Amino acid sequence: MNYRVLPLTKLTEHFARLPGIGKKSAQRLAFHVLRMPEEEAKAFAESILEAREKIGYCEVCKNITDAPRCAICCDETRDRSTICVVEDPRDVIAIERTKEYNGLYHVLGGLISPMDGVGPESLFIKELLLRLEDAEVKEVIMATNPTVEGEATAMYISRLLKPLGVIVSRLAYGIPVGGNLEYADEVTLYRAIEGRSRM
Amino acid sequence: MNYRVLPLTKLTEHFARLPGIGKKSAQRLAFHVLRMPEEEAKAFAESILEAREKIGYCEVCKNITDAPRCAICCDETRDRSTICVVEDPRDVIAIERTKEYNGLYHVLGGLISPMDGVGPESLFIKELLLRLEDAEVKEVIMATNPTVEGEATAMYISRLLKPLGVIVSRLAYGIPVGGNLEYADEVTLYRAIEGRSRM
Numbered sequence: 486m487n488y489r490v491l492p493l494t495k496l497t498e499h500f501a502r503l504p505g506i507g508k509k510s511a512q513r514l515a516f517h518v519l520r521m522p523e524e525e526a527k528a529f530a531e532s533i534l535e536a537r538e539k540i541g542y543c544e545v546c547k548n549i550t551d552a553p554r555c556a557i558c559c560d561e562t563r564d565r566s567t568i569c570v571v572e573d574p575r576d577v578i579a580i581e582r583t584k585e586y587n588g589l590y591h592v593l594g595g596l597i598s599p600m601d602g603v604g605p606e607s608l609f610i611k612e613l614l615l616r617l618e619d620a621e622v623k624e625v626i627m628a629t630n631p632t633v634e635g636e637a638t639a640m641y642i643s644r645l646l647k648p649l650g651v652i653v654s655r656l657a658y659g660i661p662v663g664g665n666l667e668y669a670d671e672v673t674l675y676r677a678i679e680g681r682s683r684m
Numbered sequence: 685m686n687y688r689v690l691p692l693t694k695l696t697e698h699f700a701r702l703p704g705i706g707k708k709s710a711q712r713l714a715f716h717v718l719r720m721p722e723e724e725a726k727a728f729a730e731s732i733l734e735a736r737e738k739i740g741y742c743e744v745c746k747n748i749t750d751a752p753r754c755a756i757c758c759d760e761t762r763d764r765s766t767i768c769v770v771e772d773p774r775d776v777i778a779i780e781r782t783k784e785y786n787g788l789y790h791v792l793g794g795l796i797s798p799m800d801g802v803g804p805e806s807l808f809i810k811e812l813l814l815r816l817e818d819a820e821v822k823e824v825i826m827a828t829n830p831t832v833e834g835e836a837t838a839m840y841i842s843r844l845l846k847p848l849g850v851i852v853s854r855l856a857y858g859i860p861v862g863g864n865l866e867y868a869d870e871v872t873l874y875r876a877i878e879g880r881s882r883m
Contacts, residue, residue, distance in 0.1 A: 533717055
């Protein structure tokens with residue numbers, strides 16, 4: 486016989502569908518929700534609905550935003566001559582955390598991946614080209630991940646951009662800071678040697 | 685300047701408040717919710733509210749249930765002469781998974797822990813004593829965790845129960861199946877030797 490409590494099972498299944506959450510963790514999370522103060526559980530449920538309703542794409546850079554235009558695109562103090570092209574909004578957050586980059590972004594919404602049926606037309610590449618009609622833009626930094634798809638996408642876009650007369654650059658490859666040469670793979674190490682700089 | 689998207693930040697914070705979920709995982713989960721199909725996100729939010737609304741305590745054993753009485757207490761095929769006393773509903777699920785126990789349960793809702801201000805009166809101990817007025821009950825198995833609090837609670841309850849003439853037993857201690865003697869701690873090993881059985 487099955488003694489499951491249906492609402493709990495449903496909640497557990499929803500948690501288990503989230504990435505990186507297994508069956509046991511999902512059960513633990515579901516029980517945690519049962520023990521939460523009532524208002525907190527309500528606020529949690531509402532935050533899910535609210536995030537879905539209010540968040541959309543920035544009309545300029547396709548980053549996520551709850552306004553028509555994202556806060557970075559609206560910020561007058563940012564350098565409008567540089568656009569950093571990234572795969573998704575999480576990459577924007579990662580680069581913003583460095584506090585070193587002061588230009589704008591362009592979020593592609595994915596990477597070209599013929600295996601998964603993602604062609605250039607499903608990404609926000611047209612929108613990037615439109616932005617370049619503005620003569621203010623001097624440089625486009627390709628900051629896609631250093632994977633096969635990331636490389637292919639960067640290559641594809643750089644070929645489209647070069648005839649337009651903008652500088653197209655790519656993030657540096659090399660050994661990560663705090664990393665260990667011993668554990669670096671050959672390709673990374675080779676790129677690190679190739680890209681060496683004078684001290 | 686802060687470029688946070690408020691609804692996303694709120695959702696991330698809610699995820700980060702769950703046990704075992706750090707900042708980075710919380711962000712990943714929040715982004716996953718943004719990419720979910722609309723109906724799935726709605727169903728997720730509803731499952732949180734529904735679990736909170738519909739789930740309560742079984743009037744007999746204090747296990748969680750969405751009915752006045754839980755499915756185990758309602759099941760006529762279960763052995764009503766044995767009650768297994770556990771700390772919380774997750775322990776019921778764990779014991780049920782063994783498919784070996786066919787008696788009833790009693791969920792205490794916690795363990796006696798003076799350090800955290802939890803005394804016997806905050807647990808469902810009175811309710812357990814009431815159930816024992818039914819002459820049908822022959823044995824009470826103390827299945828609280830083998831921690832200081834679990835031991836103290838088991839000891840406290842067994843002292844209350846013994847005068848009532850029921851058998852009070854405790855889960856066996858020993859080395860876990862598939863475990864390694866080398867890594868067993870001294871107390872566990874001592875208990876395993878002490879509790880040895882004939883082959």
